[in-house]
Amino acid sequence: YRIAVFASGSGSNFQAIVDQVQKGKLDVRIELLVCDRPKAYVVERAKAAGVPVFTFSPKEYESREAYETIILEELRVRGIDLIVMAGYMRIITSVLVEPYYGRMINIHPSLLPSFPGVRAIEQAVEYGVKQTGVTVHYVDGGLDSGPIIAQRAVEIHEHETVESLTDRIHAAEHVLLPQVIRWLSEDRVSLDGRRVTVRL
Ligand code: GRF
Numbered sequence: 001y002r003i004a005v006f007a008s009g010s011g012s013n014f015q016a017i018v019d020q021v022q023k024g025k026l027d028v029r030i031e032l033l034v035c036d037r038p039k040a041y042v043v044e045r046a047k048a049a050g051v052p053v054f055t056f057s058p059k060e061y062e063s064r065e066a067y068e069t070i071i072l073e074e075l076r077v078r079g080i081d082l083i084v085m086a087g088y089m090r091i092i093t094s095v096l097v098e099p100y101y102g103r104m105i106n107i108h109p110s111l112l113p114s115f116p117g118v119r120a121i122e123q124a125v126e127y128g129v130k131q132t133g134v135t136v137h138y139v140d141g142g143l144d145s146g147p148i149i150a151q152r153a154v155e156i157h158e159h160e161t162v163e164s165l166t167d168r169i170h171a172a173e174h175v176l177l178p179q180v181i182r183w184l185s186e187d188r189v190s191l192d193g194r195r196v197t198v199r200l
Helices: 012-022 041-049 064-077 094-100 120-127 162-185
Strands: 002-007 029-035 053-055 082-085 104-108 131-138 148-155 189-192 195-198
Touching (some): 012 162, 029 064, 041 053, 082 162, 104 162, 120 131, 148 162, 148 195
Parallel strands (some): 002 082, 029 053
Antiparallel strands (some): 189 195
16 A cells, blocks of 8 residues: 655654554555655655655746646556645645545644634634644545544643644644554545545
């Protein structure tokens, strides 16, 4: 089972996947990291782990569709079964969504449908909710709007800061994302409209 991870930043979720694979707890091959910021730390992590990297600078292309077409070819050549969006900070177009719908997931740091989009952790603190969490969902054409596969709740404490909450959100992500990848790789997830069923 071959996966490609898309990321733009630090890549702690990418690392969590690498760690589970290296420990023998996740039986997948990380065939490619796709990154839109050539200087992002996640690129260093991929090199250290021996994962091939495809980086690109969006401003060098005339449209999203133009660079996604090149990415799609990379994915096809490598026979990628699953795309994992782990902090990839770009809007995806139908060039990727259409061929990979049902085989492309994203991790988002809130309990969707609350707080989609950027700054989800800050939004939850500012709103004053007592509980937030993390969501892994299929990617569709919208913003954090696809069918939900799994969620994990995270309490918001009194006097919580964005920093302290971010640490616990990341810890929850690092458990949930490899777990969902395992379910998918074992073909235990089915999608029916918006309803996702996992056979445990
Ligand atoms: C994560 O919080 C993820 O939910 C969000 O972006 C962040 C990426 O963090 N979409 P990292 O690069 O994996 O450390």
